[in-house]
Amino acid sequence: MVHDRILLSHGSGGKLSYQLIQEVFLKAFNNEYLSPLNDQAIFHLPTSRLAFTTDSYVVNPIFFPGGDIGKLSVCGTINDLAVGGAKPLYLSASFIIEEGILVEELKGIVNSMAQTAYHAGVKIITGDTKVVEKGKGDKLFINTSGIGVIQQDIHLSPLSIRPGDMILVSGSVGDHGIAVMTHREGIHMEIPVESDCAPLHELVHTVTSQSDGIRAMRDPTRGGLATTLNELASSSGCGMIIRENDIPVKEEVKGACEILGFDPLYLANEGKLIAIVSKDSASVVLDAMRKDPRGKDAALIGTVVDRPQGKVLLETSIGNKRILDMLSGEQLPRIC
Numbered sequence: 001m002v003h004d005r006i007l008l009s010h011g012s013g014g015k016l017s018y019q020l021i022q023e024v025f026l027k028a029f030n031n032e033y034l035s036p037l038n039d040q041a042i043f044h045l046p047t048s049r050l051a052f053t054t055d056s057y058v059v060n061p062i063f064f065p066g067g068d069i070g071k072l073s074v075c076g077t078i079n080d081l082a083v084g085g086a087k088p089l090y091l092s093a094s095f096i097i098e099e100g101i102l103v104e105e106l107k108g109i110v111n112s113m114a115q116t117a118y119h120a121g122v123k124i125i126t127g128d129t130k131v132v133e134k135g136k137g138d139k140l141f142i143n144t145s146g147i148g149v150i151q152q153d154i155h156l157s158p159l160s161i162r163p164g165d166m167i168l169v170s171g172s173v174g175d176h177g178i179a180v181m182t183h184r185e186g187i188h189m190e191i192p193v194e195s196d197c198a199p200l201h202e203l204v205h206t207v208t209s210q211s212d213g214i215r216a217m218r219d220p221t222r223g224g225l226a227t228t229l230n231e232l233a234s235s236s237g238c239g240m241i242i243r244e245n246d247i248p249v250k251e252e253v254k255g256a257c258e259i260l261g262f263d264p265l266y267l268a269n270e271g272k273l274i275a276i277v278s279k280d281s282a283s284v285v286l287d288a289m290r291k292d293p294r295g296k297d298a299a300l301i302g303t304v305v306d307r308p309q310g311k312v313l314l315e316t317s318i319g320n321k322r323i324l325d326m327l328s329g330e331q332l333p334r335i336c
Contacts (some may be wrong), residue, residue: 006101008042011131020129024107024188028114033090035123039123043090046149051086053077054145062139064183066176066195067270069142070109074124075270076221077146083217083273085156085208086148089118093127093144098137098190109140120199122146148201154208158235158276167240167302168281170203170295171196172248173225177267178256187259191252196271203273203294210288213281218274223327226265228274229312230326240256240312241321242302264313266327276304278336292316 003016010016026035033041074091081088087127093113097106104325117124179195181187200219208214216236220228225247233240249264257264271294277285282300289295314324 004103006097006103006106006131008131008240011097011129014080017129018082024103024110025127025129028107028110028123028273029093031119031123033123034127039164041090041092043125045089045147048074049150049152051081051084051148051150052145053080054143055080056141056143058141059180060138060140062105064195065179065192067197068109068112068250069140070111070113072197072270073142073144074113074120074122075197077144078120078122078201079219079270079273079284080149080205081146081155082199083219084148084150085154085204085217086150086201087205088120088122088146088148088201091122091124091144093124093142095127095129096137096141096143097129097131097222098139099131099134101139101243106140114223116199120201122144137147140211153212156214158216158217158232161232161238161276162336163238163303163304164279165215165276165304166279166300167229167242167304168223168277168282168286168289169220169248169299169301170200170273170275170289171219171271172250172253173233173269173272174253174257174262174264174267176270177224177262178253178264180268181260181262182256186288187256189252189256191249193252195257196269198209198271198292198294201269203289203292206292206295207275207285207288211277211281211284213278213284215276215278217276219223220269220272220274224264224268224318225267225274226263226312226324227326229324232274232276234310236304237309239305239308239310240302241305242312242324243315244317246299246301248297265324305310
């Protein structure tokens with residue numbers, strides 16, 4: 001690459017665009033579907049039910065403890081497929097790049113995406129790049145879409161949730177939000193917090209292969225555990241009660257929340273999932289989660305109830321109950 005930084009002409013469709021694609025993106029993502037550089041990827045899919053998802057990623061800073069915007073974009077799309085019971089197969093990746101970003105930074109992010117996809121067993125098979133003027137792109141925005149296949153016997157939906165079901169979370173909450181915020185603000189913690197950014201499809205496969213009592217799963221990203229549970233409660237028409245003392249939160253995350261005035265239940269997560277399961281299967285699913293490295297700190301945190309319909313109640317550490325509402329406003333801007 002002749003230039004150290006991205007120029008507007010890298011987005012012109014000419015020689016510099018071609019060099020950028022060849023030397024940064026194709027070098028990292030090269031596979032039989034992408035290498036022809038067609039305007040589309042042509043591929044075969046097993047005869048099965050399909051899952052399709054898309055998401056856009058913005059985060060400041062673009063590198064943070066435990067990850068970067070590239071890893072985040074791949075993991076986030078894989079996880080959106082996985083919590084629907086799908087095995088992720090193919091991703092697209094589109095980049096809106098701000099003029100002036102260092103080419104080496106871009107290469108680092110693209111290589112992070114390639115490594116994350118490789119280890120997850122998925123392929124990035126098509127994409128696009130655009131360059132915007134300096135000051136109009138916050139360095140880099142990434143959109144990823146994904147396709148996965150779902151086994152015929154897996155049917156996960158909030159509509160399947162019933163009173164008496166159990167609520168599980170696969171590990172400690174709030175890690176990603178605190179990792180990004182403390183790094184961005186230059187806050188040095190005695191025990192640094194790293195993002196939990198990770199693909200969850202193998203964990204999902206582990207638990208779905210052990211039990212057919214899983215009703216629904218979600219990954220609690222923006223808005224955190226509290227907002228995601230409210231979405232599930234609203235969709236199912238059931239109520240939920242969760243116990244504050246049973247929700248796993250790392251001590252360093254609690255400490256950072258006290259300093260910054262945040263509630264860990266509303267912090268973003270990028271490597272955790274919520275599972276709503278039948279009462280009879282709760283112990284089996286919990287044991288299966290804990291045997292997987294991604295779910296070693298899994299916990300049973302609550303119960304689905306008849307009322308209040310569509311609401312989530314938090315049983316506090318002193319035994320009182322209060323409504324746990326959705327996130328109001330913007331607690332942590334530009335997380336995902």
